[in-house]
Amino acid sequence: MTAILIIFISLTILLALFWLLFGSKTQEAVLSVDSLQIETLLPVNSRHFAQISQMLKPADFLFMQRRAPHRMAREWRAERRRILGQYLKGLGQDFAQLRRLTRIVAALSPEIRKQQQWEWMWLELQFQISYCMVALKIAVGGLSPERLVRLTELITGLASELDSRISLIAEYSPPRMRVNAG
Amino acid sequence: MGLSFSDSAHWMVTTVIEAVVLSLALRRNLFDRLPVFTIYLCTVVANEAIIWLTYSFTGIRSHTSFYVYWTMQAIQVSIRAVVVYEICRELLSRYTGIWKLCRPLLILLGVGIASSAAVMVRQQVHPLSSTILMTERSLEFTVVGILILGLIFCRYYSVEIKPHLAWIALGLGFYSAIQVANNTFLGDWFSRVDNSIWRDLRMVSFNIATVFWLVALWKPLPAGQPAPVLLSRGEYEALAPEVTLRLRELNARLLEMWK
Numbered sequence: 001m002t003a004i005l006i007i008f009i010s011l012t013i014l015l016a017l018f019w020l021l022f023g024s025k026t027q028e029a030v031l032s033v034d035s036l037q038i039e040t041l042l043p044v045n046s047r048h049f050a051q052i053s054q055m056l057k058p059a060d061f062l063f064m065q066r067r068a069p070h071r072m073a074r075e076w077r078a079e080r081r082r083i084l085g086q087y088l089k090g091l092g093q094d095f096a097q098l099r100r101l102t103r104i105v106a107a108l109s110p111e112i113r114k115q116q117q118w119e120w121m122w123l124e125l126q127f128q129i130s131y132c133m134v135a136l137k138i139a140v141g142g143l144s145p146e147r148l149v150r151l152t153e154l155i156t157g158l159a160s161e162l163d164s165r166i167s168l169i170a171e172y173s174p175p176r177m178r179v180n181a182g
Numbered sequence: 183m184g185l186s187f188s189d190s191a192h193w194m195v196t197t198v199i200e201a202v203v204l205s206l207a208l209r210r211n212l213f214d215r216l217p218v219f220t221i222y223l224c225t226v227v228a229n230e231a232i233i234w235l236t237y238s239f240t241g242i243r244s245h246t247s248f249y250v251y252w253t254m255q256a257i258q259v260s261i262r263a264v265v266v267y268e269i270c271r272e273l274l275s276r277y278t279g280i281w282k283l284c285r286p287l288l289i290l291l292g293v294g295i296a297s298s299a300a301v302m303v304r305q306q307v308h309p310l311s312s313t314i315l316m317t318e319r320s321l322e323f324t325v326v327g328i329l330i331l332g333l334i335f336c337r338y339y340s341v342e343i344k345p346h347l348a349w350i351a352l353g354l355g356f357y358s359a360i361q362v363a364n365n366t367f368l369g370d371w372f373s374r375v376d377n378s379i380w381r382d383l384r385m386v387s388f389n390i391a392t393v394f395w396l397v398a399l400w401k402p403l404p405a406g407q408p409a410p411v412l413l414s415r416g417e418y419e420a421l422a423p424e425v426t427l428r429l430r431e432l433n434a435r436l437l438e439m440w441k
Contacts, residue, residue, distance in 0.1 A: 010363035013326055017355040020333035021348040095429075102425055107339045108410065109418040112279035116422055123429045130433065 085138050092131055099124055192385065197230045199392045206399040215403070218268045219350065222261045223395075229254045252314055259321045262354055263292060266325050269351050270332030273341055276409050279418075284335045288328050295324040319365040322358040329355050349398030353391035360387035 068076065102120045106112050204223045207213075213220040233251060240246040270288055274281045299320025303313055329351060336343055343351075364384050 006366040007363050010359045013330065013359040013362070014356065016330060017326075017333070017352060017359070020330065020337050021343060021352055023337075098425060098428055102429070103339050105413065105418060105421055105425070107277045107280055107341070108413045109279040110412045110414075112283060112418065113422070114283055116426065117283055119426060120429065123426075123433050127429070127433050 081138055085135070088131070088135055088138060095127055095131075193230070193234070196385065196389055196392070197227070199389065199396065200227050200230065203392055203395045203399060206396070210399055210403050212399065212403070215406070216265070216268055216272065216350070218261065219265045222258070222265050225258055225261055229258060255318060256321075259318060259325065262325050262358070263321065263328065266329040266332070266351070266354055267292070269347060269354075270328065270335075272347060273332065273336050273343060276407070277339065277341065278412065280335060280339055280341070284332065288331055291331055292324050292328050295320065295327050299323070315365040319362050322361045322365070326355050326358040326362070329358075344404055346398040346401075346403055349394050353394035353398070356394065357387055357391040360384075 099120075106117060106120075200223070204227050207220050207223050232254060233247075236247050236250045267288060270284070271281070274284055299317065302320070303317055333343075333351070335341070360383065364387070
């Protein structure tokens with residue numbers, strides 16, 4: 001039993017080594033201050049959340065639930081779930097951008113606070129787990145109409161918060177990290 | 183000496199490849215960048231000569247040969263542990279902040295695994311050969327553990343790994359991973375059946391590792407990059423809290439969606 005376990009561990013180690021050394025890097029970061037432009041790393045999808053949220057008004061949900069034929073209401077809900085899925089995907093992409101920003105900032109800082117780094121790593125892990133769970137919920141259609149309404153409200157609220165935060169991050173960023181608008 | 187013709191031929195080929203790798207390392211001035219690895223390559227070649235002389239004078243099955251062989255193995259595995267630390271330093275030390283975060287972890291991991299192995303070996307009563315294999319397995323675990331942790335940091339922060347360093351690291355990690363499995367079999371199951379396959383596996387895995395190092399050093403090494411321009415402490419302090427707040431908010435929102 002121990003031997004099998006050790007063999008399994010060895011194989012895992014070998015695979016991990018290959019992946020860590022030669023695995024594809026989807027987002028090749030350029031670790032230099034000169035090439036670092038804060039605007040390219042900030043969340044972008046959330047800027048369009050407000051427009052998409054117009055399509056997901058709670059009033060429409062209630063109307064469809066009460067008035068529309070059962071089949072049409074079901075299809076309508078499926079369509080909303082698809083939009084919610086896209087919303088979620090956008091949220092994930094925005095989070096990935098922020099994550100990339102945190103890593104580049106950490107890599108280019110001569111002194112970093114360890115507690116800060118562990119918190120960023122922990123937040124990333126939390127987000128990944130939550131993201132998978134929500135995506136799974138939306139994919140399997142395990143959301144009641146009331147739940148869909150609630151989710152829509154949440155995301156709509158998030159959209160406006162993100163917009164204000166984006167400008168704040170850009171404001172706090174060092175001048176040499178900003179894109180020259182001219 | 184007691185070696186078969188095929189064993190002698192295999193030994194000869196191994197020694198030639200190791201000598202070629204060492205000469206390439208010296209020609210490429212590898213000592214300037216990876217001094218410990220260059221010393222390790224010298225030790226590997228010296229090891230072949232010492233073992234050959236010992237076998238010639240005392241015979242392959244003598245006590246002297248046994249102790250000389252395992253003493254040389256202990257020296258080599260210890261140097262390998264330092265080499266992987268050196269590779270991690272070469273990869274990460276340009277990024278001061280990350281290196282300050284990573285270095286204590288690497289040291290802690292190395293000391294931790296080695297200490298737990300020492301305690302485990304002391305607690306169990308085994309024949310000398312099994313104890314040696316267990317100790318070596320633990321030390322190989324230490325080597326590969328340090329390497330994997332360092333590479334995880336590189337992957338996490340998207341630090342570029344130059345091809346020559348990747349091949350050198352692969353050789354070290356590959357050999358250590360194989361030895362972990364190999365020593366388990368030697369000390370456990372195959373010791374009751376036939377360990378010649380696993381002895382050959384040990385030699386062949388080292389040959390493969392040597393070929394990886396040959397690939398690493400075959401072409402001239404890329405020019406050393408200047409240290410990157412870093413942000414000032416004030417810039418980090420200004421940006422970090424805002425980004426943290428943003429990440430926390432996104433998480434909180436997502437958690438609400440999940441509940």
